Amino acid sequence: MNKISKLVEEGYNKIAEDYYSHRNLNKFNNELGEFASLLPENAHVLDVGCGAGIPTAKYLTERGIKVTGIDLSDTMLNLARDNLPSTKFIKMDMNELEFNENTFEGIISIFALFHVPKVKHLDIFKKFFEILKPGGILMINTGVSESEGTSRFFGVPMFWSNFNPRTTLDLVKKAGFSIISEAVLERGGEYQYWVFGKKLRTKVGWI
Numbered sequence: 001m002n003k004i005s006k007l008v009e010e011g012y013n014k015i016a017e018d019y020y021s022h023r024n025l026n027k028f029n030n031e032l033g034e035f036a037s038l039l040p041e042n043a044h045v046l047d048v049g050c051g052a053g054i055p056t057a058k059y060l061t062e063r064g065i066k067v068t069g070i071d072l073s074d075t076m077l078n079l080a081r082d083n084l085p086s087t088k089f090i091k092m093d094m095n096e097l098e099f100n101e102n103t104f105e106g107i108i109s110i111f112a113l114f115h116v117p118k119v120k121h122l123d124i125f126k127k128f129f130e131i132l133k134p135g136g137i138l139m140i141n142t143g144v145s146e147s148e149g150t151s152r153f154f155g156v157p158m159f160w161s162n163f164n165p166r167t168t169l170d171l172v173k174k175a176g177f178s179i180i181s182e183a184v185l186e187r188g189g190e191y192q193y194w195v196f197g198k199k200l201r202t203k204v205g206w207i
């Protein structure tokens, strides 16, 4: 695991409960609803940086969607397992995703990519593309201003990293995705950049 992932992991292990007690858990229900509506029946979704499983994994599983969550932080993963005992949560770094090609109908990563160095974002989007099935749906969000560095978050050092929306969009496209929609949205007093993509292209051509 790289040094940044270690710092993020140690940070969230300390602040997981505090972070969740301060979350407005319904603030992006519209986006979760849109994502769910784009999935086929019996979809299997990967939740990347799943945190405590609420709201994302909970929202999706309540609608009959199978979810696998991955996260760096054991404390977050244990909260997720307590919250959703029937859902699979695995300790895994999104920089080192260990899933086969064409595994998931959907991938969702909310408030998590901004903890990964910018230089890694394209490789992660490419891996998302690879492990999605043809027709698979991607939903991500990032911050809105280009930045990278460490600041204190709930009393611990935390790493943050964002491209500007235009560059994030270019990278998602470069990884192979067709864009369904993208926008800067205000949710719960914060602005984030949201992208919905679709895997319409495979190694042999368009589907």
Ligand SMILES: C[S@@+](CC[C@H](N)C(=O)[O-])C[C@H]1O[C@@H](n2cnc3c(N)ncnc32)[C@H](O)[C@@H]1O
Residues within 6 Å of the ligand: 005, 008, 009, 012, 048, 049, 050, 051, 052, 054, 055, 056, 070, 071, 072, 073, 076, 092, 093, 094, 095, 109, 110, 111, 112, 115, 116
């Ligand atoms: C701000 S929290 C958001 C959690 C959840 N997605 C939500 O919306 O509540 C960020 C989460 O991403 C996880 N995370 C950060 N970097 C990660 C990485 N490289 N691989 C996997 N998880 C990561 C953190 O441990 C933390 O649980």
